[in-house]
């Protein structure tokens with residue numbers, strides 16, 4: 001199959017490289033000449049484990065190419081995937097569909113022979129209809145089908161998620177379109193990955209409903225954690241206790257500083273906008289969003305309280321800035337609100353993140369960037385673990401203790417054992433325990 005990706009960002013690049021690895025002939029298109037030049041030289045613009053090698057192998061095998069020439073990519077393709085960004089629109093939180101619509105218009109001009117246009121970008125219900133309308137209007141002769149195929153890739157585990165998915169969702173009712181999709185995903189059909197075919201609108205909604213449900217699990221367990229702290233329970237035990245019920249499931253029940261990243265905050269907001277437009281309120285999701293928004297600053301206050309409610313003139317060391325480990329992504333990371341809360345209260349903040357410093361510098365001002373956890377801790381009044389990178393799981397806590405001015409450890413990801421920390425002499429503050 002000849003497959004073209006419009007947009008070589010996170011989703012387009014991972015999907016393009018994986019499709020090439022399935023043996024398809026893939027062209028990744030992007031308007032950004034610098035990005036395409038870099039990709040041609042094997043330089044990957046994002047941090048994603050395994051991606052560089054995957055791209056390199058498939059480029060070498062001649063199955064993966066990069067171009068800024070959309071027309072060249074689209075002419076003769078069996079499927080053209082739209083994998084452009086759909087950021088929150090400034091002001092109202094609706095998904096901004098400018099790039100999707102522009103891509104549809106451009107694709108339309110270059111279609112030749114039957115082509116499936118596949119929406120991989122996260123788009124509100126009804127966008128597939130709009131894409132079909134745009135293409136038809138721009139090129140009334142075009143022979144095409146529009147299919148929705150949302151992505152469910154986690155950053156840091158995207159390649160594995162792509163190749164061993166929990167499920168693949170394909171939405172559309174055009175028989176030829178579905179045939180092409182089945183061919184493209186053939187390796188996954190063969191290894192018995194569940195593939196769910198449904199209407200285009202159902203597929204579009206599935207993406208939002210899935211992310212909103214996962215966000216709900218997180219906000220739910222985070223509130224249970226708050227209750228645990230008040231009544232003297234341990235949220236990790238509670239999470240395990242409920243998670244072993246198959247109907248609930250053990251995943252996404254880690255209490256922490258709140259969810260961030262490129263998907264949950266944006267998609268929950270966009271779902272709320274759609275629900276308003278269609279007059280079908282999503283009150284649960286409303287609560288989930290508000291619980292999460294409030295939680296981030298509350299985590300800053302938690303650190304302040306651990307330092308007896310006053311951080312003026314004190315220094316706090318934060319380990320981990322990205323919204324989760326194994327990524328350099330700072331989008332909507334809880335660390336941003338935590339740093340602000342600490343600074344508003346007069347604290348000095350030292351930080352260390354294994355991959356996120358470059359992105360962090362764009363959003364976090366007036367903090368001291370350090371090149372190791374120990375450099376961050378040196379002379380600080382408290383240490384707080386904000387993101388659970390593996391390298392923070394085995395810190396030399398004895399050494400850290402000698403470097404801190406006060407023995408305060410605020411573990412926002414519950415990666416340390418309270419008893420062990422306390423036996424070393426720490427004042428240990430975790431989440432929900």
Ligand code: UDX
Nearest residue numbers: 151152153154155252253254256259260261263323324
């Ligand atoms: C998510 C979805 O998992 C993925 O299917 C979708 O396509 C894109 O959004 P991602 O944003 O990469 O992926 O990260 P994920 O691993 O899902 O974590 C999201 C956030 O939730 C992180 O901030 C993480 O720290 C937080 N989280 C996750 C918790 O606080 N507790 C949990 O139990 C799980």
